[in-house]
Amino acid sequence: MTRVVVASVVMAVLVAQSALAQGVQIVNGSFTDGGDKADGWSGKRRHYRDTKTYRSPPASLCVDSDDPKDGSSITQQLVDAGGKTFEIAGFAKSTGKESGLEQYQVAVMSWDQNNKSTWQTAFIQNFYVHKHTGDWIEFKKRVTVPPDVRRAMILLYVKGTGKVWYDDLHVVGAGQALAANPAEGGGASASASEPATKPRGEGTYWLRPGDRVLALGDGVMAEGGVLRLALEDDLDDKYEGLAKKIRLVNAGVVGDSAARAAARVDALIAQKRPTAAVVCFGLNDSYRDPHGYRSAVRAIITKLQDANVGVTVLTPPYIDASRAGELGERSRALDEMVGQLKRVAAEKGVTYADCYTPMKRAAQGGAALDWGDGIHPAKRGKRMMADALQEAWGFGGPLQE
Ligand SMILES: [Ca+2]
Numbered sequence: 418m419t420r421v422v423v424a425s426v427v428m429a430v431l432v433a434q435s436a437l438a439q440g441v442q443i444v445n446g447s448f449t450d451g452g453d454k455a456d457g458w459s460g461k462r463r464h465y466r467d468t469k470t471y472r473s474p475p476a477s478l479c480v481d482s483d484d485p486k487d488g489s490s491i492t493q494q495l496v497d498a499g500g501k502t503f504e505i506a507g508f509a510k511s512t513g514k515e516s517g518l519e520q521y522q523v524a525v526m527s528w529d530q531n532n533k534s535t536w537q538t539a540f541i542q543n544f545y546v547h548k549h550t551g552d553w554i555e556f557k558k559r560v561t562v563p564p565d566v567r568r569a570m571i572l573l574y575v576k577g578t579g580k581v582w583y584d585d586l587h588v589v590g591a592g593q594a595l596a597a598n599p600a601e602g603g604g605a606s607a608s609a610s611e612p613a614t615k616p617r618g619e620g621t622y623w624l625r626p627g628d629r630v631l632a633l634g635d636g637v638m639a640e641g642g643v644l645r646l647a648l649e650d651d652l653d654d655k656y657e658g659l660a661k662k663i664r665l666v667n668a669g670v671v672g673d674s675a676a677r678a679a680a681r682v683d684a685l686i687a688q689k690r691p692t693a694a695v696v697c698f699g700l701n702d703s704y705r706d707p708h709g710y711r712s713a714v715r716a717i718i719t720k721l722q723d724a725n726v727g728v729t730v731l732t733p734p735y736i737d738a739s740r741a742g743e744l745g746e747r748s749r750a751l752d753e754m755v756g757q758l759k760r761v762a763a764e765k766g767v768t769y770a771d772c773y774t775p776m777k778r779a780a781q782g783g784a785a786l787d788w789g790d791g792i793h794p795a796k797r798g799k800r801m802m803a804d805a806l807q808e809a810w811g812f813g814g815p816l817q818e
Pocket residue numbers: 447448449471472473474475476477584585
């Protein structure tokens with residue numbers, strides 16, 4: 418028994434040394450090593466190696482949260498992370514909002530030589546508990562740790578009651594530090610017990626005063642009617658003065674697809690510096706490249722999240738399947754793509770606004786949606802698209818202070 422313990426300590430030391438030699442690593446991110454507690458991890462919150470629920474055997478880390486008010490983290494120091502850019506990836510799952518879970522997230526925090534915390538790199542993934550599926554959710558995020566830091570930590574933060582499991586946390590490309598990315602920056606300062614700002618939409622309206630909202634999409638976005646309803650008319654009804662405090666950058670392009678937009682989103686982020694984005698594609702992907710849709714949307718979301726932009730994906734509108742010929746085929750492709758979009762949104766932890774399902778239901782119920790051409794929604798369809806956004810955004814809820 419003693420020999421086994423010694424062996425695992427030697428292993429941990431070897432792993433730590435190789436981390437120094439090769440770059441940034443997460444030690445025991447698979448939670449393979451340890452007894453009740455996982456080697457290499459510590460924290461005040463009740464936590465243990467769970468040998469019954471895991472993504473990879475023999476165990477995961479379960480944070481079994483029992484304090485409805487408190488939020489705190491299980492942590493591990495990241496050795497030699499200063500000045501490096503790398504990707505952190507892993508999996509998490511939870512018992513969801515029903516169990517009293519308020520929020521959980523993975524973050525990287527660092528402290529400078531004066532012991533002041535920095536949050537430039539903090540935010541890897543916020544898990545929106547009301548969207549939990551009960552399945553393992555994959556996350557991946559590029560992180561840049563400022564140079565000259567005294568220390569850096571990875572934090573597994575949990576707030577509220579319920580259970581959260583983490584497994585297979587790792588640095589992508591083990592030890593291979595990516596080129597530094599000085600463009601990454603911003604982010605609020607926060608204390609160790611409260612990483613990052615409160616996620617959008619958790620108890621407050623999703624849009625915030627001062628937002629620069631980047632709208633990415635095809636002709637339906639470019640036409641502007643949906644955005645005028647959502648960001649002007651609706652706000653004037655409910656939030657006095659808010660419309661004037663939000664800047665819309667409509668980057669919709671007639672005929673655009675997710676794949677084409679993925680190629681130009683970096684430049685848009687750099688030029689427009691958005692804080693929030695609405696992403697709505699599919700109509701042109703449905704005939705051009707339905708099979709590439711999922712990865713193209715995922716790429717757009719990843720680029721936006723890497724720049725700390727809050728993302729809402731809006732489904733494309735329904736295509737009237739009763740039309741003969743090509744439109745019927747496109748409608749069937751779109752049906753499949755919308756299912757993929759929902760899964761990508763859950764996987765990436767972004768806000769998902771579904772206008773497709775109510776429009777489909779309305780069309781199949783014989784409602785006159787007044788589609789001139791069967792594709793581009795007219796007045797009522799635009800209203801349904803704006804309604805989907807407002808529903809996802811918690812319209813009528815309080816504004817973020
Ligand atoms: Ca495991």
